[in-house]
Amino acid sequence: MEIAFAFVFALVVGSFLNVCIIRLPQNLSISVPRSHCPKCKKLIPWYDNIPILSYVALGARCRHCKKKIALRYPLIEALNGFVGILLYLQFGIGIEWFIFLGFCSAMVVLATIDIDHRILPDPITLNGIWIGVLASIVLAPSHPLIPRAMRWIGMEVTNPRLIAFIASILGIVVGGGLLWFVAEAYLRLRGIEGMGFGDVKMMAMVGAFLGAPLALLTIMLGSLFGSVIGLAFIQFNRKSRNYELPFGTFLAAAAIIAVLYGEQLIQLYIDRMIRPAL
Ligand SMILES: [Zn+2]
Known part of the structure; x- marks a missing residue:
């Protein structure tokens, strides 16, 4: 039912x-x-x-x-x-389901608009940032690393909602910041805008909802999809190398996967790659 x-x-x-x-x-x-x-x-x-x-x-x-x-x-x-x-x-079915359905729905809209117009509209991404912060505070998932990191800089944080708020802000800084850095570097090095700043705002939104670890996973998966599918598409359709890929579309698909299976993927990565190396 x-x-x-x-x-x-x-x-x-x-x-x-x-x-x-x-x-x-x-x-x-x-x-x-x-x-x-x-x-x-x-x-x-x-x-x-x-x-x-x-x-x-x-x-x-x-x-x-x-x-x-x-x-x-x-x-x-x-x-x-x-x-x-x-x-x-x-x-x-619960509050988590409704919030994440809203988030994934926004990703579907962004993905499709990016394919159609190569834009990621501000009304979705910018509103998505503060809605993501609120949603994180409401959901208050556990973030074991945040209290540890705060203790390290001499602050004792125990309130789960405050921890969720800090995790969400960190997600914005890491998700948006990393893409901003790449976009800025690309612009300086090649003199062309390889990535729109819509992608930066979109990743700030993803970070606000999902926190820094899943935002990083989203960027990694999105880049992987983008290079594999994108290059195959350019090859297949004989487009020029400067054909602009809808990177937001790949990020959106990656963000939905991160919501659904991100925790498991990160756990798997730690078990398979990091544990054996220690
Ligand atoms: Zn008609």
Whole structure:
């Protein structure tokens, strides 16, 4: 029952994400006007706006003008529904599930807008930073390293919410700071902007939600995806070497993996690589 709720709820959110993906880059309101067909401008009634089902029932065409509906809409809905299920399997249904579904949904929107326009809109990334700090304080996950580090500089911190707040701020500094450093170095060395500062703000947001260790994991995984998939894509499509990759898209995919399996991946890394070396 709960898993069905997780799926359906995430599907409905996915339907709203489609609206954000189209409207945010154009600076349009995401609440008004109501959804309408981009071709004939007719309002879409609620029964034609049910995630995935309506797409199938309508045969992928607008009820009025019969123009094709892009396959991307149901795909984004299905992707979000799938992420909703994976989050449920990891966290169950609770405050964690809702917060991380919100975070992953924002990542889906950023990933798609970056593919379409090569931008990562400030309304998502900048608001995501302070929402991430608040979410961390609410969730207050355990951060065994923070009290130790604070004791090292002579401060005793025991309040779990204060620890979570410090971890979130550290996440912003490490996640955003590292990408800022790379972007700045790239700009100085090659004289071109290899990475937009949208990526910097996006990683500050990821750090705010997930803390420094998972933000670092996100950058590592994102760079790995970017180099493997990106280079294969450039090769396959015979694009020029200066073809601008949507790095934000790779970071977004990496961030979702970090939410779901980051703790396990880091533990695995410590067990396999660090322990044997000691
Ligand atoms: Zn139409």
